[in-house]
Amino acid sequence: AQSVTQPDIHITVSEGASLELRCNYSYGATPYLFWYVQSPGQGLQLLLKYFSGDTLVQGIKGFEAEFKRSQSSFNLRKPSVHWSDAAEYFCAVAPNTGFQKLVFGTGTRLLVSP
Amino acid sequence: DGGITQSPKYLFRKEGQNVTLSCEQNLNHDAMYWYRQDPGQGLRLIYYSQIVNDFQKGDIAEGYSVSREKKESFPLTVTSAQKNPTAFYLCASSIVPGHYGYTFGSGTRLTVV
Numbered sequence: 030a031q032s033v034t035q036p037d038i039h040i041t042v043s044e045g046a047s048l049e050l051r052c053n054y055s056y057g058a059t060p061y062l063f064w065y066v067q068s069p070g071q072g073l074q075l076l077l078k079y080f081s082g083d084t085l086v087q088g089i090k091g092f093e094a095e096f097k098r099s100q101s102s103f104n105l106r107k108p109s110v111h112w113s114d115a116a117e118y119f120c121a122v123a124p125n126t127g128f129q130k131l132v133f134g135t136g137t138r139l140l141v142s143p
Numbered sequence: 144d145g146g147i148t149q150s151p152k153y154l155f156r157k158e159g160q161n162v163t164l165s166c167e168q169n170l171n172h173d174a175m176y177w178y179r180q181d182p183g184q185g186l187r188l189i190y191y192s193q194i195v196n197d198f199q200k201g202d203i204a205e206g207y208s209v210s211r212e213k214k215e216s217f218p219l220t221v222t223s224a225q226k227n228p229t230a231f232y233l234c235a236s237s238i239v240p241g242h243y244g245y246t247f248g249s250g251t252r253l254t255v256v
Contacts, residue, residue: 063244070231070250070252071249072233072235072248072249073186073233073235073245075244075245075246078243078244119185119186131244131245133178133186134185135184135185
């Protein structure tokens with residue numbers, strides 16, 4: 030069965046500093062990969078997704094993620110964090126065949142310090 | 144604008160009552176999903192539906208029921224059999240086939256009083 034691991038429950042980053050959120054997945058083949066962001070009390074918004082091709086994908090709000098097959102990872106990065114980036118971030122995977130249900134990680138809460 | 148509407152935003156339930164959470168989408172998406180979110184546990188799938196008049200149990204379906212009589216609507220009923228219903232509930236939809244990610248509603252927070 031597919032699974033997603035986000036090893037960091039909380040991360041605190043200073044405003045203007047760079048950010049990397051980790052995501053590792055377990056799946057037999059290369060799945061579809063996603064990052065979502067959730068502000069408190071709100072639904073989830075899609076930041077970016079990887080299906081195939083270029084392993085570095087660009088998303089909204091200045092985020093990017095890199096797929097590394099050898100490490101089964103899909104880490105999210107941002108070069109300079111803004112206070113408005115404080116939120117919870119979820120990594121998700123779906124199989125690339127058949128009906129695709131997303132499997133979510135447990136999330137990483139990002140805190141941004143002044 | 145197309146999107147998913149969940150209502151109400153806040154819902155209070157007395158023990159022993161059934162309550163129904165509404166989810167409506169105007170995206171013309173085929174598939175719809177219900178997730179439950181608890182702190183530190185991520186999102187857990189309750190039910191999903193690929194087409195009208197068909198739905199499947201997810202990982203935590205006990206104590207919940209759904210219907211899919213219209214493409215646009217996928218209501219979730221939290222029954223009295225759900226022993227710990229206090230949570231944040233999220234509805235989502237997606238295009239089928241292919242996977243372009245889910246579109247989420249803004250959620251309903253259910254509290255048992």
